[in-house]
Amino acid sequence: METVIKNVISTLQTKSQPDECSVFFFCRNDKMDKNWLRGINVEYSLSRQKISFLRRMKQVSDFKKWLKKNNPDAVICIDVLSCLLVNKARLKSGVNFKLFSWPHFSLDHKKYAENIVYADHHLAISSGIKRQIMARGVPEDSVSLIYNPIARKEETIPSPGKEDVTTFLYIGRMKFEGQKRIKDLLDGLSNANGKWKLHVIGDGSDFIKCQSYAKELKIDNHITWHGWQSDPWALVKNEIKYVSALLLTSSFEGFPMTLLEAMSYGIPCISSDCESGPEDIIKNGINGFLYSPGNLTEFTMLLNKIISEPLTISAKEIKESMFEFYDSVYYKNMNETILSVVHKSEK
Structure with a gap:
């Protein structure tokens, strides 16, 4: 998942008309691996508060400040709880942007899955996750099936010969x-x-x-x-x-x-x-x-x-x-999907 996120950001930043991108984390501790974030603008909301209500209040407040400072066109959430927190920060800040969900795991096996409905549009990595999103009341035209990318390989790993095991x-x-x-x-x-x-x-x-x-x-x-x-x-x-x-x-x-x-x-x-x-x-x-x-x-x-x-x-x-899974095709499709949703809201 980290590789996909980093490559998406890199692709958006190296277009002929580059987009400004950054990453914001809601954290309960400072133990996460940050090596993959090199070269990316990153900010954090860190709270060790054990009472979830108070912890989320701080996270919403921190992200509200970030929204006012950065005024983004789009925010993409990679987990379902973030959809709730970002939407609350959006309402409190008055900043207008498109909120996307981009879940990387089955919703039927995740806590807080119902919070996905707070997103305006959804990026589904599989047909199954698309069905799970729609099962929570989201209309089909608000879900885009984008899959996940893989790099094209020149090498081939052959199968054994007919006489081999x-x-x-x-x-x-x-x-x-x-x-x-x-x-x-x-x-x-x-x-x-x-x-x-x-x-x-x-x-x-x-x-x-x-x-x-x-x-x-x-x-x-x-x-x-x-x-x-x-x-x-x-x-x-x-x-x-x-x-x-x-x-x-x-x-x-x-x-x-x-x-x-x-x-x-x-x-x-x-x-x-x-x-x-x-x-x-x-x-x-x-x-x-x-x-x-x-x-x-x-x-x-x-x-x-x-x-x-x-x-x-x-x-x-x-x-x-x-x-359709090769990265050159994937990043083009994802970029076009995000831009079409953002520009549609501007009309």
Whole structure:
């Protein structure tokens, strides 16, 4: 999310007619990583007040002062509670601007999700999040589907040869059940036929539990656990080298960038059709396959399909299937969306 925000700001600031951009944070402490904010104008409202009502009063007051000083044309909120705070500051300051929401996580799993209605327009990163916004009473013409961007890659990570072992890949947090459903991943593979191996990149609170379950299923000798990696794709390119498919068994997502990252290297994906994101990214038979969340019969069938007969989908086709997600297209569309809403209000 930080990378997307930084790149959006950079794009707006380097246009032929650059926009002035800055970032404002509502903080409860000063522990956040600020490295990604280098080169960006940043201000904070810091309050360690434990009583939420008093803390929010200070945050609204601080942002009201910022509004009067900067008089923005648009404010974009990346979380739902900020929509409430910014709207209150707008009313108190008398400054007129367009308020956008830009949520990066499923609203059905967020506190204060109803506060999203205080925004004037909404930037949805997936069809699922668009539906969730509309389910809260927002009209469809106030929601723009913009997705998330991915950089175009020159490199391709090839699939193994026909005589080689099928190689699956998982990149993400280790959550045995809950959101990531690593249990489903392991259960599905335990029922797969033929020769396969799995590379797991990631860490989390359930790391040991996932390893223990793999041993219980007697598939641990098929799995390499790489743990957390600062640059997972460098490991894939330099050590793993060949990948048959990336696997995602989540019960819900916001917009799973791991799928886009894999496809940008020409890797097909097998994913649960969970809320939200995979339905926007995966085109069945073209760049991967979707299965019903929790349906291990479907999941295992797709695994067996790849193990028994390697996919004939070319890496070039996979890369071309995600044209609308490439950053050059994305930033142009986002910029045009914001400007059209702002200029519409000026007429």
